[in-house]
Amino acid sequence: MQPDYAITAKDLTKRFGDFTAVDKISFEVSRGEIFGFLGANGAGKTTAMRMLCGLSLPSAGTATVAGFDVYRDNERIKKRIGYMSQKFSLYEDLTVKENIRFYGGIYGRSDLFIKEQTGYLLQHLRLEKEGNTLVRALPLGWKQKLAFSVAIFHEPDIVFLDEPTGGVDPVTRREFWNMIYEASAKGITVFVTTHYLDEAEYCNRVSIMVDGKIEALDSPSALKQQFSAASMDGVFLQLARKAKRTEG
Amino acid sequence: MKQFRSFIRKEFYHILRDRRTLFILLGMPVIQIIIFGFALTNEVTNSKYAVLDNAKDIVSQKLIQRIEASQYFEGATRLYSYDDIAKAFRKGAIKIAIVIPPHFAEDLGQLHTAQVQLVADASDPNVANTLVNYASAIINDFQQNEFNKDQQLPYRILAEQRMLYNPQLKGAYNFVPGVMAMVLLLVCTMMTAITIVKEKETGTMEIMLVSPLQPLLIVVAKAVPYLLLSIINIISILLLSVYVLEVPVQGNLFLLIGESILFTLVSLSLGLLISAGSNSQQTAMFISLIGMFLPTVMFSGFMFPVENMPKPMQVISNIVPAKWYYTVVKSVMIKGVGFKAIWKETLVLTAMLFFFLGMAIRNFKIRLA
Amino acid sequence: MEKIQVNGIVKTYGSKQKKLTALDHVSFTVKEGELFGLIGPDGAGKTSLFRILTTLLLADSGTATVNGMDVVKEYKAIRKQVGYMPGRFSLYPDLTVKENLAFFATIFQTDVNENYSLIKDIYEQIAPFENRRADKLSGGMKQKLALSCALIHKPTVLFLDEPTTGVDAVSRKEFWEMLKGLKQQGITILVSTPYMDEAALCDRVALIQDGHIMQVNTPADVINGFGKKILAVKSSDMLSLLQLVKQMPGVLDAYPFGEYHHLVLADEQVKLDFPGEVTVKETAPDIEDCFMLLMKNHAA
Numbered sequence: 004m005q006p007d008y009a010i011t012a013k014d015l016t017k018r019f020g021d022f023t024a025v026d027k028i029s030f031e032v033s034r035g036e037i038f039g040f041l042g043a044n045g046a047g048k049t050t051a052m053r054m055l056c057g058l059s060l061p062s063a064g065t066a067t068v069a070g071f072d073v074y075r076d077n078e079r080i081k082k083r084i085g086y087m088s089q090k091f092s093l094y095e096d097l098t099v100k101e102n103i104r105f106y107g108g109i110y111g112r113s114d115l116f117i118k119e120q121t122g123y124l125l126q127h128l129r130l131e132k133e134g135n136t137l138v139r140a141l142p143l144g145w146k147q148k149l150a151f152s153v154a155i156f157h158e159p160d161i162v163f164l165d166e167p168t169g170g171v172d173p174v175t176r177r178e179f180w181n182m183i184y185e186a187s188a189k190g191i192t193v194f195v196t197t198h199y200l201d202e203a204e205y206c207n208r209v210s211i212m213v214d215g216k217i218e219a220l221d222s223p224s225a226l227k228q229q230f231s232a233a234s235m236d237g238v239f240l241q242l243a244r245k246a247k248r249t250e251g
Numbered sequence: 252m253k254q255f256r257s258f259i260r261k262e263f264y265h266i267l268r269d270r271r272t273l274f275i276l277l278g279m280p281v282i283q284i285i286i287f288g289f290a291l292t293n294e295v296t297n298s299k300y301a302v303l304d305n306a307k308d309i310v311s312q313k314l315i316q317r318i319e320a321s322q323y324f325e326g327a328t329r330l331y332s333y334d335d336i337a338k339a340f341r342k343g344a345i346k347i348a349i350v351i352p353p354h355f356a357e358d359l360g361q362l363h364t365a366q367v368q369l370v371a372d373a374s375d376p377n378v379a380n381t382l383v384n385y386a387s388a389i390i391n392d393f394q395q396n397e398f399n400k401d402q403q404l405p406y407r408i409l410a411e412q413r414m415l416y417n418p419q420l421k422g423a424y425n426f427v428p429g430v431m432a433m434v435l436l437l438v439c440t441m442m443t444a445i446t447i448v449k450e451k452e453t454g455t456m457e458i459m460l461v462s463p464l465q466p467l468l469i470v471v472a473k474a475v476p477y478l479l480l481s482i483i484n485i486i487s488i489l490l491l492s493v494y495v496l497e498v499p500v501q502g503n504l505f506l507l508i509g510e511s512i513l514f515t516l517v518s519l520s521l522g523l524l525i526s527a528g529s530n531s532q533q534t535a536m537f538i539s540l541i542g543m544f545l546p547t548v549m550f551s552g553f554m555f556p557v558e559n560m561p562k563p564m565q566v567i568s569n570i571v572p573a574k575w576y577y578t579v580v581k582s583v584m585i586k587g588v589g590f591k592a593i594w595k596e597t598l599v600l601t602a603m604l605f606f607f608l609g610m611a612i613r614n615f616k617i618r619l620a
Numbered sequence: 621m622e623k624i625q626v627n628g629i630v631k632t633y634g635s636k637q638k639k640l641t642a643l644d645h646v647s648f649t650v651k652e653g654e655l656f657g658l659i660g661p662d663g664a665g666k667t668s669l670f671r672i673l674t675t676l677l678l679a680d681s682g683t684a685t686v687n688g689m690d691v692v693k694e695y696k697a698i699r700k701q702v703g704y705m706p707g708r709f710s711l712y713p714d715l716t717v718k719e720n721l722a723f724f725a726t727i728f729q730t731d732v733n734e735n736y737s738l739i740k741d742i743y744e745q746i747a748p749f750e751n752r753r754a755d756k757l758s759g760g761m762k763q764k765l766a767l768s769c770a771l772i773h774k775p776t777v778l779f780l781d782e783p784t785t786g787v788d789a790v791s792r793k794e795f796w797e798m799l800k801g802l803k804q805q806g807i808t809i810l811v812s813t814p815y816m817d818e819a820a821l822c823d824r825v826a827l828i829q830d831g832h833i834m835q836v837n838t839p840a841d842v843i844n845g846f847g848k849k850i851l852a853v854k855s856s857d858m859l860s861l862l863q864l865v866k867q868m869p870g871v872l873d874a875y876p877f878g879e880y881h882h883l884v885l886a887d888e889q890v891k892l893d894f895p896g897e898v899t900v901k902e903t904a905p906d907i908e909d910c911f912m913l914l915m916k917n918h919a920a
Contacts, residue, residue, distance in 0.1 A: 043788040044759040089786075140638075143662045169786060170814040172661030172829065173908045174915055177875045184859055198788055199815075201878040205858075223879060234878060236789065243790040257726035261715065268714045454710035458769075461674050462727045463700040617695075619676045 009034045009161050009192035010055060014064035017050050024050040026215035027064060032208075034160075037183060037193045039203045042212030043243040048196050049165070051212070055194070056163055057081050069160040082110065085154035085191075088165035092150030095139040099130060102138055103153055110157035124152050144175030148182060155186055162186065164195040168202065180205050203235040211242050218242050254464060258472035265446070266476055276442070280434045280484045284491045287426035298382055301328040301339050301348040306355035314367075317393050318349065323385045340372050347371045347382045427492040428580035429553025431511065432573040434484050436518045436547055439477050441539035443522030447473050448535040457619065466615050474519040481515040482508075501587025510583065510597065514576040517604045518543075521572070523611035547573040575599050622688075623777055623808040624650035624673065629682035631668050631831075642668040644831040645682070650810055650824075655803045657822030658812040659911070665831040666812040667707055670781045673810070674704045686777055700729075703775030705766050707782040713755035717746055717765055720754055721772060728773035735774040738805060742798050743768045760791030767798065771807075778802065780811040784818065796821045816908040827911055834914040839907060846905040846913065848872070849888055852880035855898040868892055873916065882909060 010032040017025040025047045032038045042048045053059040055068050057077030066073045069083040093102045100121060107117035125131050128148055138146060147167055155162050164183075168176045180202065183193050195206065203209050203223060210220040219226055219242055223235055230238045266273055300318070304311050318324050328345055330336060339345045350368035352358070358365040369386050371379035447470075450456040459469055485508060492498045500507060521543060529535040548554050550568035557568050568574050575596045582588045582596075590597070631643040642665045650656040658666050671677035673686055675695035684691045686698050711720050721743070725732045736743075746764050749757065754765060763783060770778060780799075784792045796818065799809060803823075811822070819825045819839050826836045835842060855861045862881050865874045870890030874883045882903070883892075894900055 043790050044786075166786070170662035170782075172664075172814075172915065173816060173912050174875075175661070180876060188859075198786070200789060204879040205876060227879075239789055240793070243788065246790070254726050254729065257723055261712070261719070261723050264715055264719060265712070453713070454706045454708035455712060457671075457674075457676060457706045458704060458710055458724070459727065460676055461699050461702065461704045462724075463696070463729060464727045618678060619671055 007033060008067075009036070010038075010066070010068050010194065012051075012055070012064065012066040015051065015054060015061050015066050016063040017047075017054060017059065018062040023215055025054070025061075028212070028215075028217045029064075030210055030217060030220055032161075032192055032194065034192055035187055035190045036208065037187050037195065037206045039206030039209035040194060040196045040212070041200075041203060041209060041239060042196075043246055046212040046243075046246065047215040048212055052163055052165065052194070052196070056084060056086060083160045085157065085159040085162040086165075087150050087154035087162070087167055089147075089167060089169045093138045093146060093153065096137060098135050098137055099125070099141070099149060100134045102149070103156060106153045106156055112157055120156060124156070128152060144171050144178075147171055148175070148179055151179065151182055151186075155191055159191065161192040161194060164193065166196055166198060168197060168199060176202075200234070200236045200239055203239070209235070211239060213242050213246050218245075255468055255472055258464075258468065259475050262446070262472060262476045266480070276438055276480060277483065277487070279437070280430065280488045281491060283430045283434060284427070284488060284496065287430055296322050297325045298323060298346045299326050299328070299344060300324045300382075301330050301336065301345045303330040303333070303336060303348060303350045305353045306351050308354075308356040310356035310359060311351045314351070314390065314393055315349075318386065318389055321385070321389055323382070323389075336370055340370075345372075347379070347386060349386060426553065427488065427496065427498050428577050428584060429551065431485065431488050431580055432514070432551055432553070432576050433544070433547055434488065435481050435511065435515050435576075436543055436573060437539075438481055438484060439474075439515055439518035440522040440525065440543050441536060443474055443477050443519055444525040444529065444535040444539050445532050447523070447526035448529050448532050451530055452532060460617065460619070466617055467612060470523050470611065470615055474523065477519060477522075478512075478515055481518075482512065485511045485515075498585070500584050502583035503589065506590055507580065507583045510576070510579045510593070510600075513597065513600050513604065514572065514579075517572045517576075517600055517607060520604060520607035520611050524607050524614065527611055527614035527616065546571045550574055551577040553577055572600060572603050575603075621652045622649045623652045623654070623686070624656075624810060625683075625685045626669070626673070627683045629669065629672060629684055630680045631665070631672065631677070632680055641831050643672075643679070646828075646831070646833050647682075648826050648833060648836045650808060652808055653803065653806055655799060655809045655811070655821075655823045657819055657825040658810065658828055659814075659816060659819045659825050659907070660812070660828035661814050663830075664828045666828060667781055668831075669828075670704075670706075670779055670810075670812065674702060674779055675699060700773075701776050703770040703773065703778040705770040705778075705780045705783055707785065711754045711762065711766055711769065714753060716751050716753055717757070718750040720765060721768055724769040725772045730773045732772065735772060738774055738802075739768045739771050741801060742771075759787050760794065763787060763791065763795060764798075767795075771802070776808065778807050778809045780809065782812050782814065784813055784815060792818070816906070816911055819907040825907075827914060829911075829915055829918060832918065834918055835910075842907060842910050843905055846910050848905070848913070849885045849890075850903050850905050850909060851883040851885065851892070851900055852877070852903040853883060853894065853898055853900050854880045855895070861898065864895075865892075873912070875912070877906070877908070884909070884913065 008031045013029050014027040015025060015029070016023065016027050028051060040048055040052070050059070054061050054073060055066060057068070057073060057080040061073060068080045071079045071083070073080065094105070097105065103121045103124065104117055107120070125134055128145070130145065130149065133141065138149070141149070151164070151167060168179055171179065176199070183195070187193055197203065206223065208220065208222050209226060210217050212218065219229070219238065221229065226238050227233070227235065230241050232238045232241065302315055304315065315327065319327055328339055330339065330348065336348045339348065348370040350370065352366055355365050367390055369383050371383050450459065489500065493500060522539070525535055525538045529538060550557065550564070550571040551573040557565055557574065560568070579593050579596045582593050626649070627647050629643050629646045630641070633640045633642055646665070646669060658669065660666055668677060672679050673684055673691060675691050675698050678692060687701055689698050691698060712723070715723065722732055742764050746757070746761050749761065754762065757765065767783070784795055787795070792815070799811065803809060819842070822839060824836065824838050825842065827834045827842070835845070837845065853861060853865060858876070858881065862874060862876065865871055865881060865883050870886045870892065872884045872886050874881055
C-alpha cells in the first residue's frame with residue numbers, strides 16, 4: 004500500500020461470462036490529483052469505476068482505494084469516497100437543505116456539523132435563498148453544482164464523478180470545473196469521466212480506455228505530443244476508432 | 252388493418268418475452284383457485300364431536316346416525332351428563348356437542364316441536380359458526396326427510412343460499428365465481444393500464460402519437476392480447492373448478508363464457524381509462540389495486556355477503572362491476588339458470604362497458620400535455 | 621420554400637403563482653433541405669419546441685407551421701410527413717433490431733423494403749445484429765436504429781431531439797456524417813444538441829438559452845459577429861494564471877478553454893503584460909465563446 008496514492012490498480016480485470024469488460028488495467032492516482040477517465044461508450048469505464056467504488060468485485064487483479072483493498076474493505080472504502088453521476092445525484096422531491104441533511108446523515112455526520120456546513124455550502128453556491136426550494140425546481144447547472152457539493156460534503160478522500168457536466172451550459176460547466184479545482188486544492192482526489200474532450204485538458208492526467216484496456220495514460224500535453232494531435236479530441240479519436248467492441 | 256395486426260404482434264412479443272409476468276398471469280388463476288378452493292375455505296371436515304343423548308329413542312338414534320354419516324363430523328364421544336360437556340371441551344377433544352333432550356321422539360310426535368341444543372367451542376368463532384351451521388343443516392335436512400308433512404322442528408335453521416343450491420355444503424362454490432372476477436379484473440385492468448403507461452415512460456408513445464396511427468387503434472390493439480389471455484384464464488379456471496374442485500357448470504357453458512368476455516371487456520376499458528390518467532406505472536398500479544381490486548374483494552359479495560352490509564354500503568356495491576359479474580357467474584354456473592334470469596345484470600355490465608370505453612377514448616390524449 | 625416556420629411561440633408550465641417559461645417568443649424559419657441546429661444546454665426549451673413542432677404539445681401563444689401546415693389545425697397531416705426521434709431512447713427494448721424497424725414501418729403505413737435505399741447506409745452498420753434485442757445494443761447502435769426507425773417512412777422533415785447526448789465522440793462524429801448524407805437526399809433536418817462544437821456542422825443554427833433564442837445565423841456568421849478579440853494563454857500553473865488574468869484591466873471575461881484560458885478583450889487597443897513563462901496567442905472565437913458572450917449579454 005503506497006500512502007501517496009489515492010487509488011492504485013494492478014491488472015484489474017472484470018469478466019462477465021466469457022466477456023472481459025475490463026482487461027488488466029493498471030494505474031495509480033496521486034492524492035489531490037484530477038484524473039480524467041475517458042473512453043468510448045462500452046469501453047468498460049463504468050465497470051471499472053464500480054469496482055473502485057466497492058460496488059462490484061473484480062474477477063482478478065488488485066486495487067486499493069484510499070489505502071483499502073477493494074476485495075476486503077469495500078465497506079470502509081465507501082465511507083472514504085464521494086460519488087456523483089449525471090443520472091442520479093439528488094432527490095428531486097426533497098428541498099436543497101433536505102438533500103444535504105440526508106447525505107450528511109448517511110455518512111454519519113453530527114447535526115451540528117451538518118448545520119454549520121449547510122450554511123457555508125449554500126452561501127458558497129449563492130443558493131441561500133433556495134435552501135427550502137425543491138431540487139426539481141432548480142436549473143440543471145445549479146443542480147449539478149449542488150450535487151457535487153453534496154458528494155464532497157462528508158470530506159471524502161476521493162470523489163468519483165460520472166459525466167457530471169452532460170448537457171450543462173458552457174458558463175456553468177466552467178463554474179463546475181472551478182469547484183473541482185477547489186476540491187483538488189483541498190486535497191480531495193478527483194476521478195472524473197466526461198464526453199467533453201476540452202474538459203480532458205483540465206485534468207492533471209488522463210487515461211483513455213479502448214475495449215477494456217487502458218491504451219493511453221499521461222498528462223494532456225504529453226498525450227498530444229505522443230499522438231501528434233492538436234487537441235485531446237484528436238488523441239481520443241485516434242484511439243477510439245480502433246475499438247472493435249460493439250456491446251454496450 | 253396491417254398496422255393493427257403489426258401492433259398486436261408487437262404486443263404479443265412484449266408479453267411472451269416477459270416470461271416471469273406471463274407465468275404470473277397464467278399461473279395466478281391456478282394458484283388462486285387452489286388457495287381459495289382448498290386452503291382458505293371455511294369448510295371444516297371430520298370434526299370431533301360429542302353427543303349427549305338424554306332421549307335414547309329411535310328418532311334420536313337416527314339423528315345421531317345421520318350426523319355421524321356426514322363428512323363433517325366423526326368420532327362421536329358419548330356423554331352422560333352436562334358436566335361431561337365442559338370436560339370434553341377443556342380437553343380439546345371435541346369442537347361441538349349436540350344435546351338431545353329427554354322425550355325427543357314423543358315431543359316430536361305429539362307436540363310437533365322438539366329442541367336440540369348445539370354447544371360449540373367459540374374460541375374459534377369461525378369454526379364454531381360453521382359447525383353449528385352444518386349441524387343445523389343436517390338436523391333440518393333430517394326432519395324434512397323424516398317428518399315430511401307439515402311437521403316442523405321449532406329449531407330455527409339458517410336458510411343460507413349455500414344450503415339451498417349447495418347440498419354438499421361446498422365452500423368452493425362460492426370461491427370460483429369470486430376468483431374469476433378477481434383474476435379477470437387483475438389481468439385486464441392492471442395489465443392494460445400498465446402496458447400503456449409503460450409506453451409513455453419509455454417515450455415510444457411520443458412516436459406513436461406522431462405517427463399517422465389512429466389513437467383508437469393504439470387503445471384497442473393494447474387490449475386485444477389481454478382479452479385472449481383472459482379467455483385462456485377463464486377456461487383454465489373452469490377446467491380447474493370442474494375437474495379439481497368438482498364444482499360443475501350447471502348452466503349453459505357458452506352463456507357463461509359470453510358473460511365472462513363481457514366482464515373482461517368492462518375490465519379492459521377500465522384499464523384504458525386508468526392509463527389515460529396516469530403517467531407512471533406505479534400510479535397505474537396503485538389505482539388499479541386500490542381503486543379496483545379492493546372494492547372487488549369487499550363489495551362483490553364473495554368474501555363478505557353484501558346483504559349483511561349497511562344500506563349505504565349496499566348502494567355503493569352497485570357501482571362495482573365485479574358484483575354484477577359475480578351474481579351472473581353464481582347464477583349460471585351454480586344455479587344453472589338461463590339468460591332470462593340474468594338479463595338485468597348483463598344490461599348493467601353492457602352499460603358500464605360503453606360508459607368506461609367512451610370515457611377512455613374521450614380521455615385518450617392525442618398530445619402529451 | 622420554408623419548411624418550418626416558428627412565430628412568436630410561448631410555452632409556460634406550472635401554475636399561475638409559479639410559472640416557468642419554457643419558450644419565450646421564439647421565432648425562426650428553416651428552409652427546405654437545410655440542416656438546422658438548435659444549440660443550447662439542457663433546460664433551454666429545446667424539447668418543448670420539438671414537441672410543439674411535432675404536434676405533441678400545444679403552445680400558449682404563437683403559431684408554427686411544418687411543410688406549410690399549421691401544427692394545431694393540421695396535426696394529422698403533419699404526423700404523416702415528419703420523422704421524429706425523441707430525446708429519450710424510444711425503441712422497444714424487448715424487441716429485436718429487425719422487429720423494431722418492421723414495427724415502426726407498419727405504423728407509418730409502409731414496409732421496410734419500400735424506402736430501404738434511404739436508410740441502407742445507416743442500417744447496414746447494424747444489420748449484423750438484426751436479431752439482437754434493442755436493449756443489448758451499444759449507445760451508438762441504438763442511435764442508428766432509432767434514426768433508421770425515424771426515417772423508414774421517408775419523411776420530408778426530420779426532427780432529432782438531442783440525438784448525440786451521452787454518446788462518445790466517435791459515435792457523435794459518425795452520426796453527423798449520417799446526417800450529412802440525409803441532407804444530400806433532400807431531407808430537411810432540425811436537430812438539437814447541447815454540444816457547442818456540433819454547431820459548426822450545421823448549415824444554420826439557433827442559439828437558445830432559458831427559452832430565449834439569442835441568435836439565428838450560419839455558424840460562420842455567428843463567429844464573425846463575435847466582434848471581440850480573444851487571446852489564448854497558458855502556463856504551467858493554469859489556476860493562478862486564471863486568477864491573474866481575471867484581474868487585468870481591459871479583460872471582459874476570462875475562462876478556461878481546453879488547454880488554454882480564453883481572454884475576451886474589451887477592444888483591439890488593449891495591451892497586456894504577461895509573466896515570461898506564459899504562452900500567449902491570438903485566436904479566433906469558437907461557437908462556445910459566442911454562446912457565453914450572448915449568455916452574458918442576455919443576463920445583463
